[in-house]
Amino acid sequence: LTITNDGCTADQVLDLKIGSKITNVLTQINVSCKGDATGSVTITPSGGTGPYSILEEQTNLAAGDYTFTIVDANNCTATVDVTITEPDLLEAKLVGPILQEVCVGNEDGAFSIEVSGGNMPYSYSLDNRNGPFLKGELNQTIFDFTNLPGGKHIVYIKDATGCTDEIEVHMDDAVVLEPKSEVSYVCANNSAENFVTITIDASIKNSGDIDYALDSGEYQSSNVFVNVAPGRHTVTARHLRGCEQKTVPFTIDDIQPLTLVLSNGELNEIVATATGGSGVYQYTFDNEAYTVTNKFIIYKSGVYTVTVTDQNGCTATASMSFEYVDVCIPNYFTPNGDGINDEWGPDCTINYKNLTYTIFDRYGRIIAEYKLGQKWDGKYKGVELSSGDYWYVLKLNNNKDNREFVGHFTLYR
Incomplete structure (x- = not known):
């Protein structure tokens, strides 16, 4: 610093300190x-x-x-x-076609996504926001998802710094067929015709989308098969999208024409023997009410007609002449213990379950009263009665044969 004053000069030294730069x-x-x-x-x-x-x-x-x-x-x-700075936006997009699950339960659907932005490597979780997250390869951007059922899926994405994104993939709902068979029989010309009807799941709204094949044969649009051969079969239902499913195997019965034969059974009994048909028979005897029994009792001689009907409505009718055997009443007995005619009672009465009979002596005194299957041994209150004639009154007590018999027989000693 130089100071000038009236031409005179003097030097002054100053110390200047400069601070450092920030x-x-x-x-x-x-x-x-x-x-x-x-x-x-x-x-x-x-x-x-x-x-x-x-x-x-x-x-x-x-x-x-x-x-x-x-x-x-x-x-x-x-x-x-x-x-x-900030990274590019983390985002995922669908790439390539979606492979749809065709039949429900097959789980053969698939799709792929491409991830970009964020910071690699990427991790992913399918249909679970909370993971676990699977880490991809270091530079992997394409992720494939296979063995999937139809419907909506969500892929959750994370990058290396925890940024997230998600993508919804809407796959078609898989076809639900679940075909079921119902076998029915109807009677035609006294033989059973069969019908196999196939029903499918109610989710199929358009029946025209389905066709059917019996035992891997040709497909038809109708879901009804008529007169299928006897044996074990399946039907395949096929959707136009390619889904095919079989029914549970079902069996067609071998039903022969219904026939009926009449024959003699036990005393005054007609036996009706049916063969063929459905095997579940009902019978009517001389236009009486139907019954499941095939044995009928007659109460007089004549020509009798029996008709059998199976569960399919087939019928068969047969007629035959039968001879009635009347009640047998012995006119004597010999209660001497030799094992021959030692007791007295009516015979040929097996069909009269409610019959009763009363035995009287010559004075009208009641000696005994009996029911079906019981016989008199010739005693009264444990005392043997003497030889002679005795009287009876026999009542059949049957709504189809309510006759009474009055007569006498002889006791021989």
Whole structure:
């Protein structure tokens, strides 16, 4: 510094001190997920004269350009330019065609997605937001999903920094056929015709989408098969989308024509023997009410007709002449213990379950009263009665034969 005064000069030495320039150490964290405000900047100033007016950490920063000014105690300033970056948006998209599950239960559907953006490597979870997440290869961007049922699926994606995305894939609902067979029989010309009707799941709204094949034969549009051969069979239902399912095997019975033969059974009994038909028979005897029994009792001689009907409505009729055997009443007995005619009672009465008879002596005194199957041994109150004639009154007590018999017989000793 030179000082001039009236031409005179003098030198003065001054000590000038200049402070150091403000510098800083910058720590920068960029945004981890596209669109988030997760960036941060940490500035550590040095130089100049502290303290400094800027905070050391700036947080919750979105992507962008920032300028921070540092002021020291002497109002010296320095600026810091920072650019916070963010990754490309993490997103997934469907690539390639969807392979649909054709038949429900096959689980043969498939699709693929492509993931981009974010930070690799990627992880994924199918249909479960909470994972577990499976990590892909380091540079893998295509992910395949196979063995899937039809319907909606959601793939959840995570990148290396925890950013997430999801994609919905709407697959067609698989075809539900579940064909079931119902076998029915009707009578035609005294023989059984069979019908096999196939029903499918109610989810199939358009029956025209289905056709049917018996035992892997040719397909037909009708779901009814007529006069299928006896034996074991299946029917395949086929949807126009290609789904095919078989019924549970079913059996067609070998039903022969219904026939009826009449023959003699026990005393005054007609036996009707039916063969063929459905095997579940009902009989009517001389136009009486139908019954499941095939044995009938007659109460007089004549020509009798029996008709049999099976569960399919087939009928067969047979007629035959039968001879009635009347009640047998002995006219004597010999209660002498020789095993021959030792008791007295009516015979040929097996069909009269409610019959009763009373025995009287010549004075009208009741000696005994009996029912079916019981016989008189010639005693009265344990005392043997003498030879002679005795009287009886026999009542059949049957709604089809209510006759009474009155007569006498002889006791011989």
